[in-house]
Amino acid sequence: MTPSTIELTPTAEDRRIARHAAAAIVLTVAEAAIPLPLPGVKPGLANIVTLVVLARWGWREAVWVSLLRVLAGSLLLGQFFAPGFFLSLSGAVASLLVLGLAMHLPRRWFGPVSHSILAAFAHIGAQLVVARLWLVPHDGVFYLLPVFALAAVVFGLVNGLVAARLLAELPSSPAAGSTPVSATPQPGPLDREADHPER
Amino acid sequence: MAQWRALLLPGDMMVVAAGLVVCAYAVLSLWRGGAPDGAVVRAGGRVVAEVDLNRERRIDVPGPLGVTVIEIQPGRARVASDPGPRQYCVRQGWLTQAGAVAICAPNEVSLSLTGRAADYDSLNY
Known part of the structure; x- marks a missing residue:
């Protein structure tokens, strides 16, 4: 094999982001197999990873993990550039913005559960706005708001609790650069793909 | 746990x-299915008042027999008094559903509630 003229040397941070993104992508794909009562109501298990990364590694890494997950997850599910992709993307961007604000709430009072629920509301809010403006140009979409809001509270609570538990139980030694999520698959092709963003 | x-x-x-x-x-x-958001008052077939149901008020509507008094309260409306002989529209009491109508035929006055999810598309007599 011809040696590449461009040498990309991933830093520890790159590897960490790639591992977390891979874990989130696995959860996204696994979640797609769960039958859903209503289109749009999803547990959003991958957000557990985002919450853990946010708490432990900060907002910037959470943004990377979340957006890589949306991108690669949609590629794997054949949703890339389909309406669902833009809904996911808008929800993820809104959630990340809200998380960026929510993480500055006093830690003594507000934990991952608060972050999770607030982000879930931002998620449904952005998705409903995009759906209303683009996919279903009718106020009828807002008729489903109560269902989405309840789902945001319930799944936000569950995801937040799982994230809080993971944060409490996993060793907090960042030195090893080991992934806090045990469900991480072998860092394989996804790992390399996630490393591509040039930096 | x-x-x-x-x-x-x-x-x-x-x-x-x-x-x-x-x-x-x-x-x-x-x-809130069927909740009204406004009231329309007609006299002799013409719309004389179109009001929302947010605050209390009284509307006097003149007709051939005299004055019919419409009373509006938040979320509901009624014909408070009418000069007609049989008082059907008064005895109907408070109207609370979108699409509900009280008609004082002798005095040619009608009160109907409007809303997003009315039970009827239109009423014809």
């Missing part, structure tokens, strides 16, 4: 409660 409870901080409980309040508010404001 207690292990999980310990992960909930006081602020988290507040956020959960606030989320549930938002849910309840969304249900009440978006799923």
Whole structure:
């Protein structure tokens, strides 16, 4: 094999982001197999990873993990550039913005559960706005708001609790650069793909 | 269970409660089927008043027999008094559903409630 003229040397941070993104992508794909009562109501298990990364590694890494997950997850599910992709993307961007604000709430009072629920509301809010403006140009979409809001509270609570538990139980030694999520698959092709963003 | 409870901080409980309040508010404001949002008063077939149901007021509507008094309250409306002989429209009492109509035929006055989800598309006599 011809040696590449461009040498990309991933830093520890790159590897960490790639591992977390891979874990989130696995959860996204696994979640797609769960039958859903209503289109749009999803547990959003991958957000557990985002919450853990946010708490432990900060907002910037959470943004990377979340957006890589949306991108690669949609590629794997054949949703890339389909309406669902833009809904996911808008929800993820809104959630990340809200998380960026929510993480500055006093830690003594507000934990991952608060972050999770607030982000879930931002998620449904952005998705409903995009759906209303683009996919279903009718106020009828807002008729489903109560269902989405309840789902945001319930799944936000569950995801937040799982994230809080993971944060409490996993060793907090960042030195090893080991992934806090045990469900991480072998860092394989996804790992390399996630490393591509040039930096 | 207690292990999980310990992960909930006081602020988290507040956020959960606030989320549930938002849910309840969304249900009440978006799923109120048939709630009226306005009233239309006609005399002799012409619309003489179109009002919302947000605040209390009285409307006097002149007709061939005299004055019919319409009373509006938040969320409901009625014919308070009418010079007609049989008083059907007065005895109908408060109208609370979108699409509900009270007709004082002798005095040619009608009161109907409008709303997004009216039970009838139109009424014909």
